[in-house]
Amino acid sequence: MRDVCWRCRRPRPVCYCALLPSLPTRTRVVLLQHPRERRVGIGTARMTHLSLPNSELHEGVTFEEDARIIALASDPTTAVLFPGGDADPADGPPVRSLIVVDGTWWQARKMLALNPRLASVRRIGVTPRAPGNYRIRREPRPECLATVEAVASALAALEEEPARFDAMLRAFEFMVDRQIAYQATSDAPRRRQRAQAASPLSPLRPYLADPTRVVLVDGGANSGWPAASGAAEPRSELVHLVACRASGERFEAFLRPRRPLGPSVAHQLEVPEARLRDGEDAGAALGRFRAFVGDGGVLGTWGSFTADLLAQEGFRCPALLDLRDLCMRHLRRRPGGIAGGARALQAGEPVPRGAGRCGGTVGWLEIVLARLIDLAGEDTPPGSQKRPAGSD
Structure with missing residues (x-):
């Protein structure tokens, strides 16, 4: 069994904790993670949560009965970070709490459809300062970034400090580079997948x-x-x-x-x-x-x-x-x-x-x-x- 860091939940050889900053923010970041995303090798929602002391991480698909989300949705200073044509610019009215839906494009859209209360909250979008760096995962639209990239861009705009949140991306870039290098030199993931399918226990x-x-x-x-x-x-x-x-x-x-x-x-x-x-x-x-x-x-x-x-x-x-x-x-x-x-x-x-x-x-x-x-x-x-x- 592999030795795993239970802070970042990665194997010790690729633990990224040393690269994580601790960035205080005025904005409360509330991450809603689709359960399937928890199993993704590069979990950028957790990476984001560990970088931001003023953040929360919740896992699930439906939050209609969740007291915390109900309270946030009723607060006019709450916004949902979500790409789309109806999103307000990030430099609009003050935002004190930012809800971030973590999942693939399809999963995020489904979560909003299943949570009318969440879907009714004002949305904001961000214009990336640079193309997304998630080179091991293809996004369907240019404005669709990895969660850590999207949050860093949103906080840079909301808190008017464009460069401070770049530090959030160090661990992400490290993990992407390591994954690409590993895939280029090894077929172990394919063998591991076959072994797990043959014997789940x-x-x-x-x-x-x-x-x-x-x-x-x-x-x-x-x-x-x-x-x-x-x-x-x-x-x-x-x-x-x-x-x-x-x-x-x-x-x-x-x-x-x-x-x-x-x-x-x-x-x-x-x-x-x-x-x-x-x-x-x-x-x-x-x-x-x-x-x-x-x-x-x-x-x-x-x-x-x-x-x-x-x-x-x-x-x-x-x-x-x-x-x-x-x-x-x-x-x-x-x-x-x-x-x-x-x-x-x-x-x-x-x-x-x-x-x-x-x-x-x-x-x-x-x-x-x-x-x-x-x-x-x-x-x-x-x-x-x-x-x-x-x-x-």
């Missing part, structure tokens, strides 16, 4: 003999307070962490909130509010968890939410095994929630491994991993279990 091969290396983990967040306008600090923090191994070892920690506890957090996490308020110091809890994971541990999660929470707390995640992704690959459809995925796999019934919702989720993770490992063993060619980790 191949990432589990290194753990067939020893599944105890996988630490199944789920985290709960305190995210119920409103973000201050222009605030750069995260809108959520880790307050509950549950983990276990196939060997039966368990870990649980309540992290004392560093910010006001959201009014519905205890209810959502299904734990007593007093246990959250009386939790231990976050640094001490994460130190215990680091020792529990160990040097060779691999985090098994359902999606990336918990890994993102840990990274936000400064915990350097080891390799990540996304069981939701593996479940989807095996079923060839979205599994829905973890309970639905487990039932689709005929994984049995779970035993909670800790308190509240997180403890229940780790129980589900345990039976999902066991079932997926059984399935991986059934379709693994003889001798392939002896291959070293990372060979896939």
Whole structure:
């Protein structure tokens, strides 16, 4: 399994974090990413988010019932960055919040069609100062840029600083150059695609003999307070962490909130509010968890939410095994929630491994991993279990 940077989510040899600036802005940038874009090698929405402290990144297709998007859409100082003939010039009325739809041209148009509230928001467009540099992906129109290029151009106009946001493009140019060089000298992506099609559970091969290396983990967040306008600090923090191994070892920690506890957090996490308020110091809890994971541990999660929470707390995640992704690959459809995925796999019934919702989720993770490992063993060619980790 490849060593991945869980800030930029790229393999360590092509990690671009050192090239990312941190650019404060008056304009709040809200990125709405189509789910398919999350799997694109060069994820320019995440690149944009990491460069702008005053930004948010949301994944989905429909946002009609999303409280955050409803509030933004009703604010006259909000605009949507979108190319088209009806777009206002970027130097028009003041814009305090800029919504950016991240996806292909077809995906972006579909997202607007499915979100009438979003489609009703005033649009702005930008005139590129230079042709787009996304040389590995053909855009249908000249004004269609990569997300990071479009946001850099829009902010340069909105904040009247044409050169300051060029720094956002360094990581993008690095990734494009590396991808072109790699494609010119290797046919590995084609071979990898064929291997994945033949065996969607191949990432589990290194753990067939020893599944105890996988630490199944789920985290709960305190995210119920409103973000201050222009605030750069995260809108959520880790307050509950549950983990276990196939060997039966368990870990649980309540992290004392560093910010006001959201009014519905205890209810959502299904734990007593007093246990959250009386939790231990976050640094001490994460130190215990680091020792529990160990040097060779691999985090098994359902999606990336918990890994993102840990990274936000400064915990350097080891390799990540996304069981939701593996479940989807095996079923060839979205599994829905973890309970639905487990039932689709005929994984049995779970035993909670800790308190509240997180403890229940780790129980589900345990039976999902066991079932997926059984399935991986059934379709693994003889001798392939002896291959070293990372060979896939």
